[in-house]
Amino acid sequence: MKELNSTVLIVGAGPAGLTAAAELGKTLGDQVLVVDREATAGGIPRHSDHPGYGLRDRKRFMSGPAYARALVKEAEQAGVTILTRTQVTGFDESGQLEATSPTGRMIISPKALILATGARERPRMARRIPGDRPGGVLTTGQLQNMVHLHHEKLSGRAVIIGGELVSWSAVLTLKEAGAKPVALVTKYPKSESYRLFRGPGKLLFGTKVITNSFVTRIIGKGQVSAVEIENSATGQRETIETDWVVFTGDWVPDHELARMMGLDMDPATKSPKVDTGLRTSKPGTFAIGNLLHPVDTADVAALDGKHVANQVLAYLGGGTPPSDTVDLEVDSSARWVSPNIIRPGDISPSRERLLFWTDTYIARPTVEARQGGKVIGSVRTSWPAAPGRAFRAPSSILDKVDYGAGPVTLSIT
Incomplete structure (x- = not known):
């Protein structure tokens, strides 16, 4: 069995992992190893062949494939080694990880580990949607893989389930492939994506947005022929004829390795618990990107990779974070907050922002931090909190935390 002794191992070659690799490569060069189970590095953007990538991290407006290629190029130019078709399959308490690739099994013994x-x-099966089991029922990832990587052509009508940013990405892909996206169905009172996408999307593609509705049945023998939906307010049902159904959004983290390692997990996100330096409960192990906040845009995930690099170098240099910790929790106004641990005197979170997920639209929300029943910080933002996309609030609302007074509860009202 082959043995590799990298200084830093990064699991995942998407925007977060590649950005972390490029940053660390400036100091460590070929002592940084990235592994990814896919055949090509770059993550989801490589098969999202439309503009919208790179705004926050690269200050450019790029297509997904161009963005992915740029990230890979930067990591390689920094001397980083990238192994594709390589999946981590085991872990032991000594810190060794076992991986499998077409060339065989290998043991990797890093001094620091980044989960990306x-x-x-x-x-559809995980959402427990009843009905027939025909072909033509996809996720956005499956759709984009078919169209952008394998260049398949589609025809007929399509219904998209979900109203997030990725839902409009599915609309673009369907149009490019030759199908007609006739309806976008969301359980919320309005499509979750930004207004910038909702208006032009309906106008340019003729895609009807059906709100307050959910799927009750998939219909079709062999190939899907229709989808039945129900309005949650009225109980009225309707059947839409379609040749394709694309389930979008409803993200879950790829956390199998984190759970295998026994890391402390946040029950709300089902992700590893991390502090503002993106450190997990295991010293020397870090977690970044959409493993922590499923799901945010690729450029925000990439900035996690840039943020973690200095914390990894500090760990390798013998630095230790403050031992005192305070947990961050949310009340019923939000599903989760990330990061979810703070330490006295520690670095601010990436972009000095806390990330939240909420199921309620609030045009001008107030974020409040309470500790021991007392308000310790409050801010009103000029941007909305909305379902289907991460909501950001300044981390400065935590400036008055008492590190001996227990957990902080955050609310959005």
Whole structure:
């Protein structure tokens, strides 16, 4: 069995992992190893062949494939080694990881480990949608893989389930492949994506947005022929004829390796618990990107990779974070907050922002931090909190935390 002794191992070659690799490569060069189970590095953007990538991290407006290629090139130019078709399959308490690739099995013994395994959409079966089991029922990832990587052509009508940014990405892909996206169905009162996408999307593609609705049945023998939906407010059902159904959003983290390692997990995100330096409960192990906040845009995930690099170098240099910790929790107004641990005197989180997920639209929300029943920080933002996309709030609302007074509860009202 082959043995590799890298200084830093990064699991996942998406935007977060590649950005971390490029940053660390400036100091460590070929002592940084990236492994990814896919055949090509770059993550989800490599098969999202439309503009919208790179705004926050690269200050450019790029297509997904161009963005992925740029990330890979930067990591390689920094001297980083990238192994594709390589999946981590085992871990032991000494810190060794076992991986499998077409060339055989290998043991990797890093001094520091970064988990950048990302997130995935729930497929139809995981959502427990009843009805027939025909072909033509996909997730966005499956659709984009078919169209952008394998260049398949589609025809007929398509219904998209979900109203997030990725839902409009599915609309673009369907149009490019030759299908007609006739309806986008969301359980919320309005499509979750930004207004910038909702208006032009409906106008340019003729895609009807059906709100307050959910799928009750898939219909079709062999190939899907229709989908039945129900309005949650009225109980009224309707059947839409379609040749394709694409389930979008409803993200879950790829957390199998984190759970295998026994890391402390956040029950809300089902992700590893991390502090503002993106350190997990195991010293020398870090977690970044959409493994932690499923799901945010690729450029925000990439900035996690840039943020973690200095913390990894500090760990390798013998630095230790403050031992005192305070947990961050949310009340019923939000599903989760990331990061979810703070330490006295520690670095601010990436972009000095806390990330939240909420199921309620609030145009001008107030974020409040309470500790021991007392308000310790509050801020009103000029941007909305909305379902289907991460909401960001300044981390400065935590400036008055008492590190001996127990957990902080955050609310969005």
